[in-house]
Amino acid sequence: MKNVDDLIASAAELAERGLSKGEIADELNVSRETASWLVERSGATSEPSSGEEPVTTGSGGPDDIHVDWSAIGRDSKRLTSVGRTLADLMAGDDRSVDLTVGIEKAGVPLATVVANELDTDLAAYAPRKHQWEEGDIEDLGGSFSRNFAQVRGRDCYIVDDTITSGTTMRETIEAVREAGGNPVACVVLVDKQGVDEVDGVPVDSLINVVRVGAESDE
Numbered sequence: 001m002k003n004v005d006d007l008i009a010s011a012a013e014l015a016e017r018g019l020s021k022g023e024i025a026d027e028l029n030v031s032r033e034t035a036s037w038l039v040e041r042s043g044a045t046s047e048p049s050s051g052e053e054p055v056t057t058g059s060g061g062p063d064d065i066h067v068d069w070s071a072i073g074r075d076s077k078r079l080t081s082v083g084r085t086l087a088d089l090m091a092g093d094d095r096s097v098d099l100t101v102g103i104e105k106a107g108v109p110l111a112t113v114v115a116n117e118l119d120t121d122l123a124a125y126a127p128r129k130h131q132w133e134e135g136d137i138e139d140l141g142g143s144f145s146r147n148f149a150q151v152r153g154r155d156c157y158i159v160d161d162t163i164t165s166g167t168t169m170r171e172t173i174e175a176v177r178e179a180g181g182n183p184v185a186c187v188v189l190v191d192k193q194g195v196d197e198v199d200g201v202p203v204d205s206l207i208n209v210v211r212v213g214a215e216s217d218e
Helices: 004-016 020-028 033-042 076-090 107-118 167-178
Strands: 100-102 121-126 155-165 182-191 200-208
Touching: 004 020, 004 033, 020 033, 033 107, 076 107, 076 182, 076 200, 100 167, 100 182, 107 121, 107 155, 121 155, 155 167, 155 200, 167 182
Parallel strands: 100 121, 100 155, 155 182, 182 200
Antiparallel strands: none
């Protein structure tokens, strides 16, 4: 996708396929507010958003950054190479870690490679945003897949593709703790917030996006 029109068209296609706005945000690597703006702009929904309005630029569009890493994701060799690089970022951490948690959807294939490289078991977490359409996301709940390893009593790495607002990473850290696990460190492909830690857990990223301009100080 090269421009906003492409994003709007993709949002419309995903909405017509029945994906929630939270899932669309995940697919397009944008915030939930931006996903709402894209869907409504496309005309795929006739209902106005009841959620928070996205921060906009002077042109009226949302102040967000779209990350398209499909050139990596569609090729298993490239995905494996990048996953190994993420594992290398984590290699200096506590070697007692025996579980890698992938955040669905895009974080799981990356976490699979990381788990293989670091010789850990694999868990998968589905965040609450996948159920989100409108309203307060706090009313929803995420879940760990029963088809993968459980987290209770284990030290964990957490892997995702991007950090947009930090909400999903924070939710996953809280979910790991509530399930009896200990989140030791997080790693992502792209960090759009430039965070060093979330809820006391260090975050490493392969690419760190820094906003430059007047709005970056707000």
